[in-house]
Amino acid sequence: MAERSPLPSQLVVRATATTPVGAVRAAGRLRASHGLPASPLRVLDSYAAVYLLAGSGRYADANGTRTALAPGDLLLLFPGLGHTYGPQPGQTWSELYLLFDGPVFDLWRSTGLLDPARPARRLAPVDRWAAAFERVFVELQRTGTGAALSTVCALLTVLADAEPTAPPxxxxxxxxxxxxxxxxxxxxxxxxxxxxxxxxxxxxxxxxxxxxxxxxxxxxxxxxxxxxxxxxxxxxxxxxxxxxxxxxxxxxxxxxxxxxxxxxxxxxxxxxxxxxxxxxLPHRATVVSGRTDGPAVPDGRQPPHRR
CATH class of the missing domain: 1.10.10.60 (Homeodomain-like)
Structure with a gap:
């Protein structure tokens, strides 16, 4: 069963259904987000995708990767890899995010399709790609036989389409x-x-x-x-x-x-x-003001920092 927030412009969807190959656990839209603090680095137990709609900022992780971010950048976060990201100091940005896990995503990681060494990908124009991610949101709200698997397939389709084609x-x-x-x-x-x-x-x-x-x-x-x-x-x-x-x-x-x-x-x-x-709206700071440590875990709590 999926849960949706009462604010159309601040969408949060959470789902509990899973499949043998994996699951999309949550999805949301954050407006005026401050991102994460520079330290300590946050560590997730799942994968996450963050698509930047507006604003600019930076990403850094425990592997030493540093990259600037702009509207249209897709940021991929990996379980077990400490990271931080957010807008320029004193500013905010708007984003879409998804949390997901499971064997199929682990397989993509092992083959390099999901690669911690290249966490950011350029996806433009923004309106086209935002619509693609929001179709995953729609799938996540479905119930019934096969709904959870359809959501995983929808996300995999977007990630496959996100493979870079332009000259570096x-x-x-x-x-x-x-x-x-x-x-x-x-x-x-x-x-x-x-x-x-x-x-x-x-x-x-x-x-x-x-x-x-x-x-x-x-x-x-x-x-x-x-x-x-x-x-x-x-x-x-x-x-x-x-x-x-x-x-x-x-x-x-x-x-x-x-x-x-x-x-x-x-x-x-x-x-x-x-x-x-x-x-x-429960967890008001997470959904609306953006004063958060990033995407919420499916039950609404922030994942603990691991050392």
Whole structure:
């Protein structure tokens, strides 16, 4: 049986059904996440996949792997391997995540299809790949004979499609560029700089900047920047210290009405509806504010740190 949260924009699904080959244990969407602390390194007992929707940051693990992360990066986490990841200091990001385990995933690891030496993969455009992962979410909510196996097969299909095909040098250049562009947009959460000025900082025309960003991130830079403002608004609403009017002013909206209208367009609820729904959601910090040590284990608790 699967459990779904009451907030459509903050989806959490957990399942208890398993199969002889493995299982997808949980899936969720985190908005305005702060990621993990730099230390101690967290160790999971299962595999996890984290797909970055917005924001930029970094990943590091006990093997010495260090990599920058940008929207459209898929981060694979491995059981027994200490790791940390998260956005730039003082910022947040949005992500989809899945927790899974079982013999079929161990087999993929033993053959190198899942490789701790290359934990990050570039999957763009974001909207296409987000939809692919969300189809796994849909499978996870099914019940009945074969539902758990169908979910495993759906995830394996996405992971197989995620095998890199672009030349490494091209992918690396695109990754660096998108990480830089995302960081510039994230730093302007009040939307005070003209996008033409941000394009100029990347030595590009606005049209070239817009087209390249949309190709790599799956969304136009203007919408991306607005989405990051709304992500920050979700975080402030969850903290409960500011009124809607104060949040609107802090994030550079014309007024509270403008803020409420844009918030509803992007989340499906008004700020007041979003805030009033928070107390009804178990493990509020894990699901909404992103103040968490990462994806929750299936019963909602965080996995213990192992030394």
């Amino acid at each position: 040098e091209d992918a690396q250049a695109d990754h660096w560029w998108l990480s830089r562009a995302s960081a510039l947009l994230d730093a302007d959460i009040r939307r005070e700089q003209p996008l033409e000025a941000i394009a100029a900082r990347l030595s590009m025309s606005y049209d070239g900047f817009r087209k390249r960003f949309r190709r790599l991130a799956g969304v136009a830079p203007a919408r991306y920047r607005t989405q990051r403002s709304i992500d920050r608004a979700c975080e402030l609403l969850a903290e409960g210290e500011l009124t809607g009017r104060q949040i609107a002013a802090a994030l550079g909206f014309n007024d509270e009405f403008h803020f409420s209208r844009r918030f509803r367009q992007l989340t499906g609820s008004t700020p007041s509806q979003f805030r009033s729904a928070l107390p009804s």
